[in-house]
Amino acid sequence: PLDPANVQGDILVGLPKKVQHYLFFQIDDDVAAFRKRLHLLIPFITNTTQAQDDRAKIAAHKKAAVEQGKNYEFLQLSGVNIAFSQFGLTKLGITDDMGDTAFTDGQQKDSKNLGDAGAPGADGEFVPNWIDAFKGQIHGVVLISGNCDLTVTATQATVLSIFNVGARITLHEVITLKGVVRPERGHEHFGFRDGISQPAVKDFDTKPNPGQETVRQGVILCGREGDVDANEESEKPFNRPACALDGSFLALRYLFQLVPEFNNFLKASSDPTKGLTADLLGARLVGRWKSGAPVDVFPLADNPAAGEDVLQNNNFRYDFPNDFETQDRCPFAAHTRKTNPRNDLEGPKIGVPTENRRIIRRGIPFGPEVTPEEATSGKTLHGRGLIFAAYCGSITNSFQFIQKSWANKVEFPPKEHVNPGFDPIIGQNKDGPNGVGPRSMVGANPSDQSATLSLPVEWVVPKGGEYFFSPSISVLRDTFAL
């Protein structure tokens, strides 16, 4: 059986965080020295049991604060996890094939496939429009989370001092991305509640919420039951080396969001006199109201109480009568429907399982709130967005497939008389100059469902990323460290 104390805490539970740093690093040429220092880091790594305890402590603290009528302050705490790219494995001399082509090739090679903008470089190879830090080789990432910037910065200094004692440098920082939750807790920069729909993991999340589906452990953890190729009807198990067991792949994306532009578009494209308010249009593009309430259940008006209620906010399957054929309740191309189509695929009409396409999302927003100047001009002046982080037992099954074959595919989800169009939030059309083509969708307007809505080429702009592997604690100790 699974030993939670052997699995890094961010995967199944999530490191509790108000602030999180992602320290992307390169390993110095003295690999043996790095591996010895890695050994010293292991006691600092937050495992799943510890992350659960931290969450329980926070909950008790919050309850006590409420009972005493005090302001609730997040407990002072901090967490650390570590993950490695294929470049990192190679540097460490780990020659095992992890059995995931996207991971092996790295995300920069995959960027064209994902639909990122870019152009051929001097050698003819596609170069995405990313920041330079992500165009070089990144060997790994240390995730450092905590209650505030001070705590996280202090923990980061501790981590760096383990690797770089005195004059002996074993780890070089490439870039640190600093995530911080928004003042509107739990909501991302477009204003929508995020992190609601996650799969429950069998024999671990034993009390799923209504509508929350349970997946086999191998959908998230390598080497466990269900770690199988979703493209093979026979459920062919992936070929994993011993060091993959109880680790998870981490798809990380540095995604900028054009918030004033998004808000302006909603205003300009709404038609309040015909019932299509900017709020309703936004909800139909996402699949949820800003509160989190799903439009499939609440198609006409928001229900903020339901939006925050875990017993109600994920209890839907796009299986109301006529849901399969009409967009009365939710557009086929809505972000949540594109990225987890539920009954569109699993229902009787098509009958294809989606279990192996599921991911666990653990991202955090970055950047400041929209300034009055930006709101007035409708133009982004300060970088902000989402450090998107998804765990999965297979990148090719899930993260890569969701972006490429669902969000970017106008024919998805399959419907008889209509192509739904692009996922308006993350869909990318690479067929255009510099890998950017026009986007559109249908069904945005409930009273004119076949009308095509032209969308800006992008509201979510990828500026970097990498695929990582987050090993189990015992594998970190016995295989990665010295």
Ligand code: N7H
């Ligand atoms: Fe998405 N958003 O704020 O609009 N996402 N997402 N996502 N996303 C979800 O149900 C958002 C991105 C998924 O099970 C919600 O938790 C933004 C990528 C999946 O019903 C909201 C960005 C990928 C789900 C957002 C972004 C996904 C999901 C609803 C980028 C994968 C669960 C809250 C800046 C390739 C669907 C919730 C389900 C939900 C937003 C990126 C995937 C509000 C702003 C790149 C699988």
